[in-house]
Amino acid sequence: MGRDSLRAFCRHVQPQDVAWLVVFVALGLAGPQRSDAEIELLISLAVFQIAEPRMAWFQTRRGTLLAVALKLLLAYLLIGVTGGVTSSYYLILMVPVVAAATTMGALGTFIVTLVAGGSYLSFLAFIDWDRYVIPVGEMRELGVRVLLFGLLALLMHQLAEATRQQARQYAAAAAELAAANRNLQVAEAAARRSERLAALGQLTAGLAHELRNPLGTIRASAEVLTRQLTANPEVAREMSGYIRDEVDRMNSLISRFLDFARPLQPKLEPADVNEILDRALGEVQRTAQQQVSYVRNYSPDLPRILGDPQLLERVFCNLISNAAEASRPGGTVALKTRPAVGGVDVTVIDRGVGIDKAHMENIFNPFFTTKPNGVGLGLAIVAKIVDLHRARISVESEPGQGTAFRLWLPSEASA
Secondary structure: OOHHHHHHHHHHOOHHHHHHHHHHHHHHHHOOOOOHHHHHHHHHHHHHHHHHHHOHHHHOHHHHHHHHHHHHHHHHHHHHHOOHHHOHHHHHHHHHHHHHHHHOOHHHHHHHHHHHHHHHHHHHHHOOOOOOOOOHHHHHHHHHHHHHHHHHHHHHHHHHHHHHHHHHHHHHHHHHHHHHHHHHHHHHHHHHHHHHHHHHHHHHHHHHHHHHHHHHHHHHHHHHHHHHOOOOOHHHHHHHHHHHHHHHHHHHHHHHHHHHHOOOOOOOEEEOHHHHHHHHHHHHHHHOOOOOEEEEEOOOOOOOEEEOHHHHHHHHHHHHHHHHHHOOOOOEEEEEEEEEOOEEEEEEEEOOOOOOHHHOOOOOOOOOOOOOOOOOOHHHHHHHHHHHOOOEEEEEEEOOOEEEEEEEEEEOOOO
8 A cells, every 4th residue: 555545544544433443343252142143233333333424414413313313223233132131232322322412402312311221121021021030139230221321421411512612612712813803904904005095195295286386387378378379370279278278187186186195184073974975965966977866775773973074975975976987877876874883884886887806906096097087086085084084994896796885984982
C-alpha cells in the first residue's frame, strides 16, 4: 500500500471505528456460546455501529429513530439466542439506550429506556415456570439490571445535554465574532474612505482656487471681446459665446468641487426621518425628468434621529434622483423606513439597470461615475455626510434587476 493510499485509508477510518471493531471481536471470542447466530448478530451490530455515522439519512429525525430501533432489535435478538434473562449480553441493550440519550430529548430517552428494560424482562415469559424457579435474590438482580439501564441513560442524557449546550454557546460566540468581524471590516472600509475623501478634498480645494482666477480673467476678456466686435464677424461672436459658456460650465463644476471639499459642520437636532424624506422626494419630483412613480412605505413608529435635516435632505435627494435615473420609463422607486437597533433604516429601491459588480467598490469614490455627463461627486458627498452623522450606508445590486441603498441613522437616544 502506497503512502497516498495509506493516508486516504486513515482519513476514512476513525479511531472509534477501530475501538468498536476491537470490542465486538473480543465479545465474539469471549461469548458464552459462540454460535453462528451469535457471531452474525455481533457482526451486524458492529457494521451498523460503524456505518451509521457515515450515512447522512441516519442523521435526520426519522433516521435517528430507525437507527435506535434497529439497535434495539439486534440487541434483543442477541440476548435471545444466548440465554434470554441469563445471557451475559444483557448490557448490550445499553447501545441503543446510550444512542437515544445522545441524540434524543429527555422524553425519547425515557421511552427507549423503558422499551429496553421491558424487552429484557420479556424473556421471563419464555421460562417454563413448572420446571424452573428463580430465587428472590436473582429476581432482585434482574431488577437492579433494569434500574441500571435507567441510571446510565440519565447520566448519558445529562452529559449529552451539557455537551449540546456548550456547542450552542460556542456557535453563538462564533456568530457574534463573525458579526463583529464584519462590522470591523465595514468600519475599516469607512475609515479608508474618509481618509481618501479628506485627501481628495484638500486637493480639490487647492485646484479649484488655482483655476478660478484664470477662468475669471478668460470670461471677462471674452465679454470685452464681444462688445468690441463689429456687426459682421459672426464667427468671432460665436467663438466668444463658446468661450463664455464653457467658462460658466467650468465655474459650475468648480463650485461642485468646492461643495465636496468644503468642511461641513452639521447642525444636529432631533428630526423626523419621514418628513425629511418627503421633502427630498418633493424636490426630486419638481426637477426630475424621468417618468417614474414613487411608492412610500413609511413606518409610523420611528424614533426621532439626531441629524442635520438639510444635509440629510441632500443625501435623500441624491439617492432618490439616482434611483429615478437608473429606472426604466414607467418604473417604480420604493422608499422604505423602519425602526432598527439603535436607530432608523432608510431604503431606496429601484428596479433599473443595476450596478456592475466590478464597480461596487468604487461607487462612493470621488470622480467615479458611469454616467456620460456625470462628475462622480454625488455619492462621494453622500458618503461624507453619512460619516459626519456617524451613520452607515450600504448598497445591494444585481445587474438588470435593480439596486437598493440602505442607510442606517442613529436615533436621538442612542446618539
